[in-house]
Amino acid sequence: VFIGVDIQDTEADALAFIREFNITYANGPDPQGRITIDYGVVKIPTSFFVDREGIIARRWLGAIDRRHITQFLEELLSP
Amino acid sequence: VRRWLPLLATASLFLAACLQPQPTDLEATARDMERNLMCQVCPGQTIAESSAPLALQIKALIRERLAAGESRESIISYLVDRYGESILASPPKRGANLLLWVLPASAIAAGGGFLYWVLRRWRRGTLFLEPVPEEPPDYAQRVDQELEEFRY
Numbered sequence: 001v002f003i004g005v006d007i008q009d010t011e012a013d014a015l016a017f018i019r020e021f022n023i024t025y026a027n028g029p030d031p032q033g034r035i036t037i038d039y040g041v042v043k044i045p046t047s048f049f050v051d052r053e054g055i056i057a058r059r060w061l062g063a064i065d066r067r068h069i070t071q072f073l074e075e076l077l078s079p
Numbered sequence: 080v081r082r083w084l085p086l087l088a089t090a091s092l093f094l095a096a097c098l099q100p101q102p103t104d105l106e107a108t109a110r111d112m113e114r115n116l117m118c119q120v121c122p123g124q125t126i127a128e129s130s131a132p133l134a135l136q137i138k139a140l141i142r143e144r145l146a147a148g149e150s151r152e153s154i155i156s157y158l159v160d161r162y163g164e165s166i167l168a169s170p171p172k173r174g175a176n177l178l179l180w181v182l183p184a185s186a187i188a189a190g191g192g193f194l195y196w197v198l199r200r201w202r203r204g205t206l207f208l209e210p211v212p213e214e215p216p217d218y219a220q221r222v223d224q225e226l227e228e229f230r231y
Contacts, residue, residue, distance in 0.1 A: 033132070033135075034140070
């Protein structure tokens, strides 16, 4: 499951971003910053990789490329 | 009437101070917590000083949780779990952090001791002098003896 959380942003800007980059994965806002604080986010963007048990296996600060996403997902999905 | 003016003015000020809305206990606790937590996106600033979105969100979270009956310690523990001890304005007095509390006091004590030693020697006029070896016990006797031999 791939989820995008829009933080410290306006709804209009977020929707414009989704349209501009043709983002198809689920996206939602965090207006009160509850998810931001709960995940201890200090930098935008931050990517979290959560394992099958719901535990954060990896946190990546800053922009992430396809190679790293693939590598981390394969690590999590490998038996 | 003039005589009463200072008294009236004082009474008015006192009344005005009493009528000022006082922060509630929860608000006072929230403000105190904000002064003791560091902003994570604005270096060197506490949550209280910062107006960054994250700091504002943490302020709101603190008030919300206090209002819900959560303790100050529990909220701080929750934030430390998320952001680490760097969120604390004062490092906890244990482990390696203890050095941060002990070293400055030790340095001040050592500096004070050194200053005392320097001032003491300075007052005696021996600050820059090599220590003079003590006179051997028979020194005066030897001088007298040699003077006696020297004499015609």
